[in-house]
Amino acid sequence: MTSKYNIKINYIRILTLFILIINSQIAFSQLFDGSQSHFRVKWKQINTDKFQLIFPGEFSSTAPALANRLELFIEQTASTLNRPSKKISIILQQNHISQNGFVQLAPRKSEFYSTPSSIADNQEWLPNLALHESRHFAQFDNLTGNLKKPFFEQLALALFGLNLPAWFFEGDAVLQETLFSNGGRGRLTSWNMPIRANIQSDLLFDFNKYVHGSFKDIVPSYYSIGYFMNSILYEKDPEIHGKILEEMNGNLLRPFNFERSLKKYSAQKSSQLFKSTIHDLTEKWNKATDINSPSSFEIADRFPTDYFLPQMVNNTVYALQHSRQLTPKIVRFENKNTKRLYKKVVQIGQQLMPYFHVQGHLIVWDEYRKDPRFEKQTYNIINVYDVNTGKTRHLTHNTRYYSPVLSTDLNEIAVIEVSLANRAQVVFLDSKNGAKLDSITMPTGTHIQQPQFHATGTKLIAIAVNEKGTNLIEINRSKKEIQYLLDWSNFQLERPIYIGEHIVFKANFNEKDDIYLLENGDISQLTDSQFGAFNPFASNDTLYYNTYTTNGYKVNIQPLIKNNEKRTTPPMVQTLYPRQNNTSYEPLLPAKDYPIQNYNVTKNSFNFHSITLSGNDFESFDNLKPGIFWISNDILNTTAAKLGYEYDTEIQKSTYSAELSYQRYFPKVSLSYKNRGQLGQATRNGNRDSIINFDYREHYLAADIQLPFSIYRGNKVYSYGINMGTSYQKRYNLSLSTLTNFNDVISFPLNYQLYFNKNSLRATMDILPRWGQNFSFTYRHLPFENELRGDIWSLRTNFYFPGILLNHSLQLRYSMQESAGRYLYSNDIPLVNGFANFLSPAVKNTLLFDYRLPIVYPDWSIGNMAYLKRIRGIISADYQNLSESDLSPKTAGAGLSFDFNAFKYPLPLFTFSSRLTYINDKTATARIVPTFSFGYSY
Template sequence: MKYKSIIFNLLIVLTLTISSKKTFAQFFEDSQAPLSQKWFKIETPNFKLIFPEEMKGKAPTLANQVHNSLRTTSRNYKITPRQIPFIIHNTNLQTNGFVQLSPRKSELYSTAGAEPDNQTWLPNLILHESRHVNQFDKLTGKLRAPFFEQLALAYYGLTVPSWFFEGDATLTETIYSRGGRGRLPSFEMPIKANFQSKQNYSFDKYLLGSFKDIVPSYYTIGYLMTSTLKSELPPNYEADLFSELNKRPLYPYNINHVLKKKIGGNSRYLFNKTITKLDSIWEQKTANYLAQNYTEISGQNNRYYNSNLLPKSNGNLIYFIKQNPEKTNAIYTYDNDKKSESQLVKTGIQLTPHFDINKEYIVWDELRKDPRYNKRTYSVINLMNRKTGKIKTLTKQSRYYSPVFSPVDESIACIEVDLSNTSYLTLISLKNGSVIKRIKTADSEQLQHPAFNPTGDKVIAIRLSEIGTALCEIDLKNDKITNITPWGDQQYERPQYLPGMNILVKANFNGIDNIYKIDRQSEAKHLLTKAPFGAFNPFYNKETKQLLFNNYQYNGYKISQTSIDTTFDIKPETDYFSHYYADAVKKDSIFNIAATAPDSNQHYIIEPYKGLGRTFNFHSLSLSSSNFESFDNFKPGIFWLSNNILNTTQIALGYEYDTDIRKSIYSAELTYNKYFPKFSLRYENRGQIAAASVPNKPDSSVRFDWREHYVSSQISIPLSFYRLDYNYSTGFNFATAYLKRYSLSRNDLKNFNYETAFPLTYQLYFNRNARMANMDQYPRWGQNFSITYRHTPFENKAKGEILSARTVFYLPGFVNNHGFQIRLSAQAGTGIYEYINDIPLVSGFSYYKYEKIKNTLLVNYRFPIAYPDFNIGSLTYIKRIKGGVFADYQNIHKHKEAAPKSFGGYLSFDFNAFRYPLPDFEFVVKGTYINDNTATQRVVPTVSLNYTY
């Protein structure tokens, strides 16, 4: 995420300065896969499939799916897409994929997670991303590499709103497959719950989000809105819509102009029309659905939305995972006798919320990452002793999730997915995490949500394939996998054994997610819940014969219970789901791409992926060499950028003109990130100017100029990882440079330094910070340390050295989501570094008499004020208002009094502009009081505009 800051200093006359800072994520995804991976390719006229060695066996099938997906999703846009690289990553367990420009490519994370679905992951992902390829090419196809891909990205982002971009792709995955999110009642459930609970949020709120309320993202409203367009406009309307957009490329809110021509209104009009239509369908479909009112258990008062997930009872305690915007995820207990809840343990990051309990332990999975290569993640198994609270990580660098305890021995069953994307039921030892047994599924199948039978010799699970889903039973004695239910399109969740021949499971047989009991002998289905919007995560307590489950409400998943013997009639013909995609399907025939057999006449050649084409990929001319990461000292210029598609090599060739001194700068920069250390090398040829005093004439000076060669290099080892509720980062940086000056305009200067040879800089840092909840201002706890040493060992004249240490500490505030930041820094320099400041300075530093700085102490306290979710027309949408106070100290070793050098407060507003979800802006008004008698101005007001993307 880039973080920019534009500072306005309000002096007697308004002046403007520009500065910038970076934060950690990237607008252009630039992480790397592990060095050990060997890459191969299949190349056709339409695409280039790049994949790791472990995926060679499945590569022809994937190539066939890419071919069919590109061909099918291009029909509506009436184009043949240009060749594009599809990169398959098998080392990242997070379910994700994207298409990008600058450089143009698609990256697909192949490993299916534990999130319930109605068909296998990767084919649907390919279908979704293929639609994005055709969207890009239809609108920006003429803006191509090697010069214009960044321009194409900017044009696309300004022209096509996010709700259409992702909504059209989500509708595509729905109508061209047997699966897709649009076919899941749970996908539209949050918006249905909001409107039927009289939470009539605005279009802007659904588009831009909220800190305090559950609002489905623009994927959901976009899918619904594009479904309306698809049902009302002529077939292949998409091609005509994009052609209309291209006719007025610089027209503000171009999409609204085109929509008014086609449907008589703008995006907001389309949203309201869609909701009105949906509301009518919901009322009609559920008119005879008599939902039950369930009492909420653990109904603690929460100011904002709150979910208590996966309830499980043990004795008089109910265990659950709490999710809300004020705190990070943790496992809690609720005491039925005391009617109170307490936090047990933080879970860390999970692919999907999950845990299990037995008499002695709690087990859960946690996502971990490779410290250096961010495209490699793991899912490890954590075990906590309920009596002692001691936590043990059972497995290291594993790919396990959804662990459950065996009822009869010290083993744990979990799902494993290997690097070839093959799914296993794996049994591991509770004592040391060693593998006891692995049972393999068919190559194209996945397993999810395992659960033991009472005797521990069989496991029930969800089975997914290209033709749908089924419940299956795995016999641990003979490793045989047998379907319990036929293949279908159900979104099953959390199956469990019940006494006798019954199974407990969440399903959506009648179009609303509810809990069912299935008789294995008669195959009869018994409806156990009738939740208003959906019931999930069933748990049967055999001692009380009560069924615990999550009852979804507009403000989260609540814990409820009912008797296992309470059942409701099911009418097979009854369907309460809207099927809002149905009219779109009528205009565009269903084509189940995932299940399409490979073309027997198509022979794909697999070759190693190597050569210069893997290293160099010039794609864009840009005004910035760093993807607009920084506007510090911005100079007009132009850069030619190259980024290879594996993110290991970046090149920038550029020209800039310094308007302040009227000199040209030529530059070339290479960044190489393949190996464990990262390397960078930069060359500049630049003009400089200076002035020198005239001997015996102290009031006179002469101006002179020169040019110089400047070469700098850096080696860095950046490491980052997370453990439970803490994020860690550590690393080492080493940098040096060489400067050679020439073409001096005067030959009568004395002591002019023509060369500076290899000043050296070393930096070592370590950071440990608690994970932040959505509403946090700072981490609740954090310790950050950085030491930097600079010196000139190879210089005879320009000698010097400086040692600086910077620390940052975070402490919790007086109320939830408040926080303290304390920055203590010190430095000591000699020679040429004596007056260099290498540490953060106090606010208002330039407004009082200078003194040599040895140390600073900067204290901040920040707090949220309100979450208005308020829009001012289409200009801005304000999500959050924050406040803060600060006190800055300088040279605390010298000034014994407690008075700060400067102090003040600030008020800030988090908002989005012009209905764009990105970037996120922050507008800050800050007032600083200078507590120094030499101050040229006591009160310094400033205004800043920051943004992240």
């Protein structure tokens, strides 16, 4: 009995490891960005015992200060764990303006997107990011740190993902950024607000929903619930994270490793810890809130929808709508009976944060842009929309401008610009042509956000952030002088505006976010919202602002009257947990010199780090072949190499391979070599009923060049490019010596592809783009062969149209091809469903219709195995060789798809699909054919 039990446990271990390592490799390989910086970036480096800091040359003046902080952060964030963090390479992507960062293995590195934006916080962006990511260094090294390059980094990454749930490692990192600073997300009331709103509104979602999210409801992310769960653990025992990781480290293949370790040291499983966390938060937030009753815009939205930044201009209220069913747009409201109706003003594109400003007949906003080839070369540009003419102008190009605001005379636009050295300045632009008129540079180390003009245009108010914390800053335009209006603190300040000579702004002074008035140095509270008030705008003694609800940010209106009983002397913001508030830490290390050296990209091109068992990193499960591969990736994503062996069990032949790709410059170049065994068939004396099998080996060399480009324009994404490739085959060791007409050499067939795609951005609930036009032309031929002849060309088109209801989509694909010679029986176009189940003549063209629609968003937990988020349907009709067919389709079908998350992993989103296809052909082996498929997406 014991023997059978052990066999069962070992089987579970092996099966679990196989499934979850595949899942982890899929998830992490997609989450980590494999794109490149521009080749013009001149990289520098600082080397210490703890890290290698790699950064663009323009950041050289700032890098030593960051290096000094990193030394401290790496030491602090590993202090409660059993092992110090090992040396790691950290790349500062200073040319990439998106605020983000990550740590990865395979290869081991971290990337910081280090440019601060206009997203308000309670401390500086880059130090906060460094604190957060430093904890991830320590987590990796304490759990799987013994598995290192040159062979085991991918295994270490997979085991990390297998063992640690995302809520634990991300929530723990948020805890560390809160412990070792005066800021951190643990002190942001706007960050914990969605959980508080759900609890106080009796929306008690279960643990799986908090981990996996929802299409239909606002569910706080696993970062936030993870922070609170980790905080409960930390309050019980500050050393508990080290104990859990140490216990897990020696049992990486043990089933339910994390749950066992958590149970051992906390006496609770994850689900129990979640329930106790929600119970604790319910008690902490059970205080009744005095709520005034402002006038709210009543808008009938089926799903949660935000209406950001309400602004009244010319008796019209404008807002920026963010909906799960629609992509972002600026709308204006109209009164009709007791409800408000809105009309679209202008569709906008991708933004780093929701933002726009209205003045007179002009609307300005910023949009995110990227270099067509190098995705880590990004920009923020300024757009202007004229309400009178209905026209949009792109006022700037390839700039790093944020938060544009119009002057009252409409002649100027003030923006914030951040240099490559992270120096901030206010820039004044001509509103007609975008020309730079003037600028005021801020003191070194001070970043400013969200400016607003005074009515006279002589001064501006903005938010200031530096190592001291946050403040309000007033900028004198003519004297180019600045004045700080408050004491430095750790409050999150947002959207300051002038009302006469006074200032209205949002702050989290009293354990939640509300609107305040600064008048002659005194602060008075203007709103008393239930969950939070944001984005103030004043007009004619009326205050317009956003209030947060469990259905999104809504527009509220109230008289602009200060509450003298609500005068505020703000204390410093605290967390909900005493132990976090009592933590003492060293804020800075003594100043130190850090030599700066050049970083040679070419010299560091090869970095072998892992052995893997799949030639395609498990990206496809079709015809999965056992093998072993040694892989290399440089830390700047310019060069990849792979050496490997695999065995095809179906034909019982082996393949030896080597691959190299280089993508530092505009073309992406790939070279590959394979020595592989193959099977072939021949007829005896031309008799098709007499088939002879034979085998052989071949040398196969291939070369491909890609020129891929993509750009954003408004709410459209354009991608276009050219691909070219060729190969050389040399066959040998033919098993059938009497075989005739066998070509042992195929020299350099050429293939070319041109493509152009234009698609709308997708809303959260969209299955496909609402609009899209996609074209691809391919040509293949054999120009260098004397004995082999033939060519094939194909044209593929793909169009998207809106369906009958929101988030429904109609896809139409028309393709045609023509082939001759060696390619006569090749198909380079999409085929009708069920093609393999009937005898088909040569395919000349196809016309494929697919109608997709969401059916229900169940948010169901299927035990601990899966979490079902959406069920959707598809109806299809497929035509083939249109000139030879009647109006009836060759095949027609219907199916269901189930979108779900597996286990406790929030990503990827897996899809299981089933379909029944009716085949309208006399030669069909079956009239109705069932098919099933499995895939994943992000």
